[in-house]
Amino acid sequence: MKILVTGGAGFIGSAVVRHIIKNTQDSVINVDKLTYAGNLESLACVEKNERYVFEQVDICDRAELDRVFAQHQPVAVMHLAAESHVDRSITGPSDFIQTNIVGTYTLLEATRAYWNELSAEAKKAFRFHHISTDEVYGDLPHPDEVASDTKLPLFTETTSYAPSSPYSASKASSDHLVRAWLRTYGIPIIVTNCSNNYGPxxxxxxxxPLVILNALEGKVLPIYGKGDQIRDWLYVEDHARALYKVVSTGKVGETYNIGGHNEKQNLEVVQTICKILDTLVPKENPYADQIIFVTDRPGHDRRYAIDAMKISNQLNWQPEETFETGLRKTIEWYLTNQEWCKHVQDGTYQRERLGI
Incomplete structure (x- = not known):
């Protein structure tokens, strides 16, 4: 396949690009605006591969999207380009509306114009894979809110949408647009909603990454509220494998939830990072001494948890990393890639708090 990946210089997008180039015979057209979170250094290992092409294009630029489609003739789109940080969406929601809603609409319309000109056989083979988040579902009951013998619910593919932040509301909007373009225009779409990703x-x-870098520099490790917010953690390379499996074998019109089967409280995540650093980079005092508690973010969801049985049963995907193995790999990567960390922050972000 020749796959057009939007946001391929971002965190999850670059993992998808690396996976496709390294583990398949498919080609990638990476379309990325290169905002603060997009970094071509994340793709240094594939940039010279003949099956990889980079196009610096804003997904809100219809003319450039039309050019890219006409020039490269993809058989699939994997749409990952998005503004994705909740705190930033609280501080400045307009970028999220523009990229996540207007950008998705513009990409859908460029896709529709391209798809309408394909042969009947090519139309049938084409896929538009929209990558979204579990945050569109809102939050779930927390263990301290229910009786101890109550089975806690999980997000399924039919859970109603109830987004809490400007970020999750903008992603929910984009999900609805994508599904409407299938129902109204027949564009062969697939949607995935994932849990919290982590990794290199x-x-x-x-x-x-904020906690790892702050810990190494002796800075405070800020935790919102009591740190009892629960997230399901998914190693990014496991997610990349799942996304490729969906775009290549998933069923048109379906939604697949992708999770890591790792529900952890934020405080537990930070404490685990500290314990691993105590082993890998020991110092006089435990890293956990740097933990502080700060005022919670507005509208902070308390618990997310994914039911990933559908993708497991139908597409035979399972995460390979446990939280412990994935987290250790992540920490070791940051320890050996300090130059990358320095470059991505220069002039853009100094780990200050956002979203107050």
Missing amino acids: YHFPEKLI
């Missing part, structure tokens, strides 16, 4: 090449505004 993660921009350090997110919890795990």
